Amino acid sequence: MSELSEEQIRAELDLILERRNADTRLTTMGAGSDDLNEGRSYLANTVNGGWHVPTWPEEHGGQDASASHNARIGRVLREFVVPDLYPFAIGLGMVGPALLTHGNSAQQREWLKPIASGESIWCQMFSEPEAGSDLANVALSAQQDGEEWIVGGQKTWTSRAMWADWAICLARTDPGQPKHKGLTMFALPMSLDGVEIRPLMQMNRDAHFSEVFVDGARVLDRWRIGDIGEGWRVAMTVLAHERAGGGSRGGGDGNARGLKLPSWIVDLQGLANEQSGAWRNQVANLYAHDATSRWTSQRAADEARSSGSPGPAGSGAKLRSVKSYKGRSYLTNMTSGAHGMLEDGHGYIETMTAPSMSIRGGTDEIQRNILGERVLGLPGEPRLDRDVPWSESRRGLI
Template identity: 55%
Template sequence: MTPAEDDELRRVLEGSVGRRGSERTTTLGAGGFDLDAGRGYLAATRPGGFGVPSWPRHLGGRDADPDEAAHIKAFQADFAIPDLYPYRVGMRMVGPTLLEHGTTDQQWRWMPAIAAGDAIWCQMFSEPEAGSDLANVSTSARRDGDLWSLDGQKVWTSRAEYATWGICLARTAPEAPKHRGLTMFAVRMDAPGIDVRPLTQINGDAHFSEVFLTAATVPDTDRIGDVGGGWRVATALLAHERAGADRSAPKVGPSAWPTWLDDLVQAGLSSDRVLRDRAMALYCLDEAIRFTELRALANEQAGRQPGPEGSGMKLHGARSFKLRSELLAAGAGAAAMLTDWHGHVDFLTAPSMSIRGGTDEIQRNILGERVLGLPGEPRVDRDVPWSVSRRGARPS
């Protein structure tokens, strides 16, 4: 960026969020969700396209190449950027997926609103019998002219309670093998026939919900990708999710001193040798993640879509979160059990990191098969019509 553009970004950030101080932001919304802070930040960054810099300018970005996007991210490290958890599905998953699979009309209709913080998206993939085995989705979509009618149940749908739109995987051809009978839709969350019931998590949050769909109507213009092409769209979105999808903006830069290290130092524990040793191991893991992100960035610069390296980042990112929360809990001692201690929510959130976005075991399967070239899992139902295959724990 030119010095003038740096000045513009500095002005926008100083005017909207201000310099980073000692205040804490939540991580992945754990402990509460603040829609306004993220919306204010995105509205302020929208004119310069700084919120989603790598998106095309006409859709809310600034056509930034990966180097420029990384520069913007590094620049932001000095500012109190809010936790953008509520906006994450739209910014990091739906937007990039629409660039690959959406129509021009869909990109125009949905992406600028995401960039400006005006629309929040949720991801309606998982069902009671379709989590790791996502291709087993049984929510049905039946076509009637230009409309589709959706029936079924989703579960663990984060952000559903306050989302405007849901990206929803549904079955359109039960007689086809399970991966081939799926289609992706965008569903308005306030449409008749959509019933959202929040669930409470161990950390006290109620971020995810059950979503019941009963004859929910979706126009064909809100179908994303081909009829029967839903699995392709789903895997593209999941690759963006696992890669953190912000590959153009490595999280850990040399200038970014981790705040968890500050916490340890402030607690006076920097002289504890055991904790220092654990902190160093964690720091090394985070550096390994950063280098993997840089490799993914180089991949993107070469024009390739995110691949299985995202599973490596997802796996190690979950491990890093857990190690960090355990380390801080060890440092805090008995205080770690107090609910008003700031690490308490993160500690209770940590186990979910190995489940959300695909479990550790599934990431290892992907790495084993697609990176290491190990023999694949037995997949006996791959070529069998979904309607006659054995599903979940029950025979169909």
């Protein structure tokens, strides 16, 4: 598709989407909602024009857009009602971009379009009880048996597992290699025999993430993503896209068209009985932080989309956007006074969700380690088990 002006994009989107207005309220990050339908019908509506993942190839549900055109589309999309795409975000923002880099053409043909259209939901089976920050310590094993792999072990904190059709799953295929080298990435259908999902309750009362137990599931070799032993490289691509916020377009609270202030500030003003100088100062600080955070995240996401190999900038973007989310959640909750302590209070769900933002996708401490080592060039952490065969290294060593 040729590059359209903002006016032309608006005209196209007017045909398929509703404009948002000052009263449009959206949930964020799935907090408090189990709705799949709104997201699914939005994606089904936008996939033919390639509007939600414009940088993807046209045949896979995009429009081969350049980074600058993609940014233009993103700006205009904020004027329309885009539902919370939390259930679809791993496919759209992490698995899809990783498949464009590491998937073969048969895999891209099979998986990308259903992701873009909302037909299939993906989850990410990386973390395990002893492999979180130290992700390379993954123990779930996959052993080759002809054209299949026999998979067994446990994953945990698997968001969206109960909705997912597929998981992108990191497995240990060679315990005799050092920990980063003996890993391979697979796509695993969640409906396979031997896959059991047990939801976990979070403190915001969502049960959106789970433990997943795998016992003798047979995974076809054609579902392997990348070469045998190259799983770490694929995992890093997935995580870099997660941190850069790729595909997280949607939901949120951008500015409704015509409003001079962002809608979250208008909401806050409505909640405040009294707008003291200190309160106004907090709002102004948050606004400034929020704006720079959004620009920086946008830059990291554009870089990720256009280069296909996002770098450590995503870690900075993640730290800033987490701070922004927390600041807005806590201020909204505090401003609503005693009612904010109740489950239906303003900012309650977000306040209960906010601490998890510093953990999911890699903790704040890990993002700072990445920035220290890969951006500032500081000395690396001691890594004693780096060259030792995984089977001989101490499990759980951080």
